[in-house]
Amino acid sequence: MTGLLSDAENECVRNEVGEALFGLIQSAPIMMMAAGDISQTAPLFNCLKQENVVYLAVAFLDAQAGGWDAESRECITEVGLDHPDAVYVRLGLQLSEEPIDPEETMFHNIQIYDCLSNEEKKEFTVGFWVAMDRHSPATGADLLGLIPDSEAACLMEELSQDQLVALSVATVFEAVTMGRDAAHCISGETNSKIFSSGIDWALGGVTEETQSCLEGFAMGNPDIVTLFQSGAEGLMAMPADQFVELSETSQGMYDCMTENELMQVQLTATQALAMP
DSSP states (O other), X not given: OGGGSOHHHHHHHHHHHOHHHHHHHHHSOHHHHHTSOGGGGHHHXXXXXXXXXXXXXXXXXXXXXXXXXXXXXXXXXXXXXXXXXXXXXXXXXXXXSSOOOHHHHHHHHHHHHHTSOHHHHHHHHHHHHHHHHHHOOOOHHHHHTTSOHHHHHHHHHXXXXXXXXXXXXXXXXXXXXXXXXXXXXXXXHHHHHHHHHHHHHHTTOOOHHHHHHHHHHHHHOHHHHHHHHTHHHHHHHSOHHHHHHHHGGGGGGGGGOOHHHHHHHHHHHHHHHHOX
């Protein structure tokens, strides 16, 4: 990585971190660096030309994703070079004096997503959903709190006490998956509340207007709820073309969000994917 930089850039980085850490950076795998809080390295990125920052940012994102094919990586790099803030925001970086426009960077991040093959889209999306679920402080107990008494009574008839206990301490995504045998107990309205609340919990809170809009979005797109109920294993077993056809509808939920929430989606995505 450092071999691609100019002498002046390397000298600037060396001065920022010291000789010992600079040697570690040269010998460490990119994945090791990508697993941390990359925003803390902003002073180092300030040493580099914008073009090189984009190349390194794409390398970090590529490492977190497990590696894209060459065609996808080339396409993503082109989008990043044309719209660098789209990759900067994913790493929590603010490298320009102009404020980042969350709507604009979200639009270009969707372009980045469109660079991927269907198999890569599936792997990224499932990984993102699982990571966001792991990032959320909510549990199945919070999910059960959204279910009306009549539907909860049906759950108790369909699931054993041990299953209910396990469900209550699971993550929200896991809980939805664990309860799928009793999915007929849950109304479309309740599923929509679970969907919107899951996003609310994962992002650390959204406005009431956003949550109401998300509920309406879920009611109008029941396939999204069905996808979540499949669980990570079920989703990964699904043919990529089928998964992408169903899941790309989910991009419509971003129309419900405020600028601050769109920014949080982009920041949380990378934070979640970087978690061990």
